[in-house]
Amino acid sequence: MKKVLLLLLLITAPLAAGKLKVFTTIFPVYDLSRQVGGELCEVSMLIPPGTEAHSYEPTPKQIAGLGKCDLLIYTNPYMEPWIAKAARGAGMKPGDIVNSCENIVLLSATKGEEPDHQAYEGKDPHAWLDIGNAAKMTENIALAFERKDPANAAQYRRNAKAYEKALFEFDAAAKRAISGFKKKNFYFAGHFAYGYFVSRYGLSYTSPFKGFSPDAEPTPKALAKMSDEIKKDGATVIYREELLSSRLADALAAEGGLTVLELSAAHNVSKKELAKGLTLLSILRSNLSNLERGLK
Ligand SMILES: [Zn+2]
Incomplete structure (x- = not known):
């Protein structure tokens, strides 16, 4: 309090x-x-x-x-x-x-x-x-x-x-946990926000989006392709992004009988989360635990 x-x-x-x-x-x-x-x-x-x-x-x-x-x-x-x-x-x-980000190579x-x-x-x-x-x-x-x-x-x-x-x-905790994951690729119904994260930890991800912002909605063709890939892979979890509608993740989940979990790239937080005292670190910890549920 x-x-x-x-x-x-x-x-x-x-x-x-x-x-x-x-x-x-x-x-x-x-x-x-x-x-x-x-x-x-x-x-x-x-x-x-x-x-x-x-x-x-x-x-x-x-x-x-x-x-x-x-x-x-x-x-x-x-x-x-x-x-x-x-x-x-x-x-x-x-x-x-x-x-x-001065002196950081993007x-x-x-x-x-x-x-x-x-x-x-x-x-x-x-x-x-x-x-x-x-x-x-x-x-x-x-x-x-x-x-x-x-x-x-x-x-x-x-x-x-x-x-x-x-x-x-x-x-260090993330590296330890991720090295034990059975699967290394996750399915994300959001924009390409995780390039830095996956390259640090040797993971990869599939998204039906096209670019670095949520403006460009995926095409039905891209969604169908991802749905097929999920089925082939036998994935059980689809990840949604923070704050925006989970409509796409929900649709893909309904089709493949998947669980929807959140991965937050921490662009922003809700009023309630701000009051609760969320930090970049607490968000990353909760992402790791959600990834464990899908990939372990
Ligand atoms: Zn972004």
Whole structure:
């Protein structure tokens, strides 16, 4: 209960004197920033809870308000293609706009993942789903906080190290668990968000979608093809994505007598999940346990 209250306070409290005011775009950078900032920062998330992250753009009112923060943390230019224009429009200094994926090599589209959105330029924006990248993003955020608030640099460093340690503990547990999976391919009724995740753990997945965002609905032909593959494979679980309708997963499940389980790429969380205190790490843990149910 105390945790929930604290979280609500962090989200809604007016700026306390001396605290860094940090705006973040979507959930992964929101979570990493509040882990690094701890008590020293007031971190808020621009995307409204429960909404789809790829099609999100800030409202004119939010853009006008960007100038009121000390730092604006975003994922990368492919996840938030609107960022440069919005921040310029708000008169922000370039140094206060932080690309959390700075120095991270982003994956390019592979076969079947043709990007459906010009903004992606063939790059997969879901970098946070590789633990090594999530740790680097944590580092980049900590560096930005240290630059802006050198007096508290040591604390930001400690907070970052603690979260990175927890991330790598999950990574080791995931590697152990996945090495024991009988099946290595899963079936996902959502967009191509898991390139980083599967390449880290030697898994693969099949999706009827075409690209890196949920905009492009699969064709009936692609759905039929996937349904056939599921039957041949003898899979018992179909995975659905977070927040969006489970209509496609439900249809495929009904056809093949499958169980529907959620895999969340953590683009965003619902209002209820936010209040419950979900973190990137807690989401990854629940994904791993759902994958165990389908692949073990
Ligand atoms: Zn996505």
